[in-house]
Amino acid sequence: MRIEYRRGEAAAVGLAEARRSALIHLPVQFGSNWTSLMGAVEGVLRASGDERDTDELMGLSGFAFRLAARPDVSPDSVNALHWAVDIPAALARLGYSCEVLYAGPDDPLRQFRLTVAHSRIVEQLAAGRPVVAWRIGMPEFGVIHGVDLAEGTYAVSTALGERGPSTIPLARLGSGEVPVLCVIFLGERYPLSEEEVARAALRFAVRHANGKDPDLKSFDTGLAAYETWIASLREGTADPFGNAYCAQVFAHARGCAARFLSRLAGKGWRNAQTLALAAGRYSKVTECLEEFTELFSFPPDPAALASASNRQKGASLLRSALYYERVAVATL
Structure with missing residues (x-):
C-alpha cells in the first residue's frame, strides 16, 4: 500500500x-x-x-x-x-x-x-x-x-x-x-526590524566589497574579483563555461541589488538619498554586466572567448562595472 x-x-x-x-x-x-x-x-x-x-x-x-573569481573564472566562483x-x-x-x-x-x-x-x-x-x-x-x-x-x-x-x-x-x-x-x-x-536587517545587509555589502576572505584562498572576492576577472580575459586564462555562467549569475545579482536599494530609498529612511544614489550606480553596474552577457552568451560559444577583440571589449565592460561598483560601495 x-x-x-x-x-x-x-x-x-x-x-x-x-x-x-x-x-x-x-x-x-x-x-x-x-x-x-x-x-x-x-x-x-x-x-x-x-x-x-x-x-x-x-x-x-x-x-x-x-562576487568572487579566481584566475580561470571557474563556475564554482558563484558558490x-x-x-x-x-x-x-x-x-x-x-x-x-x-x-x-x-x-x-x-x-x-x-x-x-x-x-x-x-x-x-x-x-x-x-x-x-x-x-x-x-x-x-x-x-x-x-x-x-x-x-x-x-x-x-x-x-x-x-x-x-x-x-x-x-x-x-x-x-x-x-x-x-x-x-x-x-x-x-x-x-x-523570527520577527526582526526591517530597517535593522537592511542596514546589516548593507554593512555586509561594504565589508564583502573591500575584504579578502581568508577561507577562500584561491578566490578573490568583492572589488578585487573584478581585477582577477579582467586579468583572466587579458591573459586568456578564463574558462569559456565559467566566464559565461558567472556573467549571468552576477549580472542578475547586481540587478537585484539595484532594485533592492531603490526600494529601500522609497521607504523614507534618513539616508534615502544615499540609497537612491547607490541604486543608480548599481543599475550602471548591471548594464555593463548585461552587455557582457550579450558578448559571452550562455550556454557559451567557445569562439566568443577565443576572439581577442571580444576579450578586450569584455575587459573594458568589467572595468566600467568595477568603476561604478566602487563608487556605489563608497556611497554606501
Missing part, C-alpha cells in the same frame, strides 16, 4: 508513521534565480508562506552584492563562500535560523553525517518542511521536497526546471566528482 502525505498531513500522522510510509511529497517550486542557493531558499520559503520576492531575498541575504558560516549568516538576515550539515570528501565522519542527513531530511519532510541541498541533479543547490522510501528516491526541484530530474536516488546525496555533503535545514522565522 502506498501512502502519500502532503503539507501538514505528514506532521498530523506523526514522524514514526511518516518514516514508515512509502511516499512523502511537498509542493515546492525552485525560485527564478541564477544564484542557485537563493533560488532553492526562495522555493522553500514560498512553500512556507513567505512571499518576499527575489530582489528582497537577494538583497537582505547579501547575495545581491557577492565561493564559507558554507558553514556564511549561509547561516545570510539566512539570519532573512530572519531564519538554520542548521547546515556539511561533510567534505576527507571528513572521517562523512558516512555518519550522511546517515544523519538522510534521517533528518525524512524528519523535516514529514513535518512539512522541504530542505535545501547541494548537487541534486546538477552541481548547484536545489530543493528536496519529497521522498519515496520504497523506491529509494528523493523528489527534487532544481534550476533546470522541467529539463532537470524530478527525482534522484538517495545514494546520490553528497556524491559527485568532489563528493561534498551540504544540507540546509531552515528553522523558525
